[in-house]
Amino acid sequence: MKKKNLFARLLSGIWSGVDGFRKILHLLLLLFVFAIFISAMSGTTPLLPDRAALFIKPVGVIVEELEGDPFDRALAELLDEVQPQTVLQDIVDALEYASDDDRIGAVHIELSALGAAGLPKLQRIARAIEEFQVSGKPVIASADFMTQQAYYIAAHADEVYLNPEGGILLQGYGRFRTYFSDAIEKLKLDWNIFKVGTYKSAVEPFERMDMSDADREATVNLIDQLWGTYLEEVAAARAMSRAEIESYADAFVDTVAAADGDLARAAKDNNLVDELLTRTELRELLIGYVGTDEDSDVDYSSIGMSAYLAHEDLLNGEKVAEENVGIIIASGAIQSGTQPPGAIGADSTAQLLRRARDDESVKAVVLRVDSPGGSAFASDVIANEIAALQDAGKPVVASMSSVAASGGYWISVGADRVFANSTTITGSIGIFGMFPTYQRTAAYLGLATDGVGSTLLSGQLRPDRAMTDDTKRLFQLVIEEGYDDFIGRVATYRGMEKEEVDAVGQGRVWTGADALRHGLVDELGGMDEAIAFAAELVDLPKDDYGRKWIRIELSPTEQMIVDLLGTAKSFGL
Secondary structure, eight states: OHHHHHHHHHHHHHHHHHHHHHHHHHHHHHHHHHHHHHHHHHOOOOOOOSSEEEEEOOOBEEESSOOSOHHHHHHHHHTTOOOOEEEHHHHHHHHHHHHTOTTEEEEEEEOTTBOOOOHHHHHHHHHHHHHHHTTTOOEEEEESSBOHHHHHHHHTSSEEEEOTTOOBOOOOOOOOOOOOHHHHHHTTOEEEEEEEOTTOGGGHHHHOSSOOHHHHHHHHHHHHHHHHHHHHHHHHHTTOOHHHHHHHHHTHHHHHHHTTTOHHHHHHHTTSSSEEOOHHHHHHHHHHHHOEETTEEEEEOEEEHHHHHHHHHHHHOOSOOSSEEEEEEEESOEESSOOOTTSEEHHHHHHHHHHHHHOTTEEEEEEEEEEOOBOHHHHHHHHHHHHHHHHTTOOEEEEEEEEEETHHHHHHHTSSEEEEOTTOEEEOOOEEEEEEEOHHHHHHTTOOOOOOOSSTTTTTTOTTSOOOHHHHHHHHHHHHHHHHHHHHHHHHHHTOOHHHHHHHOTTOEEEHHHHHHTTSOSEEOOHHHHHHHHHHHTTOOTTOOEEEEOOOOOOHHHHHHHHHHHHHHHTTO
C-alpha cells in the first residue's frame, strides 16, 4: 500500500507539473494574442529619421483608386499577391506633406516599375513635383529603364539619372486594334450590330478588317494633340526644344546607332538624363543629400511613401472638418448592380452618392470620373442620383481624369460645373449594341433549332437563331432612342441645341481642349481646381474646409481582422 501510494503520488506530481506548464503556455499565448490586438488597435506611427529622403516608387498602373473588393485586396496585400497599382492621390499627398516637413531633405522617385498612366495623371504628378520644388529641396529621379510615362515624370525632377545598362524609349501615342470580321465570317457567326454615330468605332473590329476613315480622322486628331502636349511639356521641363525631344523619338534607330548600340549613352548624349549612374553610385549621391541610414553605412537615409503617409496621416488625422467637400471616385467601366472599386456599379456608386446626400458635414461633392463608359442604363441610374443630390441643395462638380467618354461623359454632363484636363479623352456621345448569333455555325456542325411560340418575338433572343428583320428593327429603334436621349441630355445641361450636340457627337472622342472649344465642358483644370470651385459654390471659407473621401470601406470587423493579421505578420507569423 505504501509503495502504491508513493507511485500514485509520483504520477499525481507529474500530472500537476504538466498541467501547470499547460496553464503557463495558455497564459503566454493569451498575452501574445492580447499584445497583437493592442498593437493593432493602437496604431503607432512608423519611425522617421531626423533627416531623410522621401522614397517614391510607383509600381504598376497609376489609378484613381485601387481595384477590387477592399477586404480581398487587404488580404492579398498581406500575402504579397496584390495586383501592382499605385494611387495617384497618394503620390500627390506624400509630396504635399514632404514640402513642409523639415525632416525630408529630398525626394527620390524611382521609376523602373511604373506601368501605364494617362497623360492627365502624369500631369498631376508633375504639378505636385513642381509645388514641392518651391520648398527648395531637390527631386531626384532614377530608373534602370524608363518608359515614356516614366520619363515624363523624370523630366520634371531636378536631377535625372539612368542606369548605364538601361535606356529610354519614347514611342509616341498610337491606337492599333485587331480586326476580325473575316474570322467571324469563317466561323459562320452573324454579329448583328446596331449603332448611332459615324465615329462610334467600338464596333468596327466586328464588322471591318481595317480602321474606317472616320475613326482614323478622330484618332489622328487625338494622338497628335496628346503627343504635341507631351513633347512641349517634357521639353520645357528639361529646358530643351520640342524638336530635340521629337528628333530623339523619330530618329531613334540612328540615335542608338550613333551611340554604338548603347541605349543609355544615346539618352545621355541627347541630354535626356544628367548622368549614367549604377545603383551603388546613385546611393552614394543620395547619401550626400541626406546622410546614411541608421542601420546601414552603405545606404542612404530614407522613408518609403506608404510608411510616410501612414506616419503623417496618424499625426495630422484625415483632412475632414465640420464642413467638407465630399469626393467620390467613379473609375472603370460602368456596369449594372454593385461593383467593387475599379468598376462603376450603378447600385454601389448610387449608394455612395446617397451617403453624401445624407451626410450633413458634406456641403458639396466632386465626382472624379475616369471611365470609358459602359451600360447606358447604369449610367442613367447614377445620373439620377446626382440629380437627387443637387435637389437636396448639394452641388456636384465633375472632375474628369484620363478618360470620361460615352457613359463617363453621361454621368459628368449633369454636374453644376464640368472640369477636364486639356488631354482628357472625352465626348464619344453615341450609343451601340451588339447581338451575335451562331445559327450558321450550328448548321455547319449538323445542329438545328426549331419550335413554336405565341408571339413574333418568341424565341427571337436566342443566339442559335437568326434575328428577323422585325427584331433587328426593334433593336435599332431602341438604340436611336437612346442616342436621342443622350444628345437631348447634353443639350439641356450644356445650353445647346440638339443639332449642335449631334454635330460634335456621333460617337466622336475629343481631347479636353477640344471639348472646351465645342462647349462640352466648362473649364480646363484638375481635381484641386474642381474641389476649390465646389467649395466656392457653397461659400465655404477658403482653406477652412475639409475633404471627405466617400468610398467603399472595410467594415469594423473586417478592419479588425486585417489589423490583427497585419500585426501578426509584423511579428513574423
